[in-house]
Amino acid sequence: DPFDIEHIYRKVKYHNEHCPNPEDRLLKIEAQLENWRQVKSLNPPKGLSGFSLEKAMREGAVIYFQGSLNDEVIKTATKAFILEVIQESMRLDRERKYHLTFIIDEVRFLVSKVLADALATIVGFRVNIVTACQSINDLKTPDDINLDGEATYRSISTNSQLKLVYGGADADTAEWVAKLSGMIVKEVTSMERVEV
Secondary structure, three states, X not given: OOOOHHHHHHHHHHHHHHOOOXXXXXXXXXXXXXXXXXXXXXXOOOOOOOOOHHHHHHHOOOOOOOOOXXXXXXXXXXXXXXXXXXXXXXXXXXXXXXXXEEEEOOHHHOOOHHHHHHHHHHHHHOEEEEEOOOOHHHHHOOOOOOOOHHHHHHHHHHOOOOOOOOOOXXXXXXXHHHHHHOOOOOOOOOOOOOOO
C-alpha cells in the first residue's frame, strides 16, 4: 500500500535530506513517523493489506480498537482512528447498510475538536456516538491542553442527548446530575383508619 507509514516516512525523510531551506524541513513529522514505525500493530508485514475501515463499515463488522492511556504514539493513533471513523461514516452514509454505534471510553484522553463538533452533526449520517468518562470534570480538563475545557464540556454535554450516570459519582458530577434531573413534586396520601 503506497500510503503505509514506512512509505510516508521515506518520502518525508527524502524531502528533509534534499530540502535546501532548513525552515521548510519537516523534522517534527519525521520524528513522529519514526516513532509510529516502531509500533508493530500500525505496520502490518509486507504482503498483508492491513485493516480496512471502509470494508468493516460496509460489512457491518464489530471492531474493538484498544488504545493506551500511557503511550502517546498509541493515543495519537487512536485519535486519528476516531477522526477516520467519523469521516468514513459520513462518506459512506448512503452506501452503508447498517446504523453505526461508536463507543469511546475514557473520552477525556481522546477528546478533540473534531469529536466535539461531530457529536452535533453525526446523527444525520446514521451514527450515534457513546462517550464515557469518570466525571464531568474529565471533560472540563481534557488531555489536549490546546482545547478549551469549558467549551469542550459544553459542546459534548449539549450534544449528548441521553446521559447515563452510574456508580459512585464525585460531588461535582452528582450536583450536575441533580440539576439535570430537576424537581418533581410528589404528593403522598396518608393512610387513614376508620373504626366501625
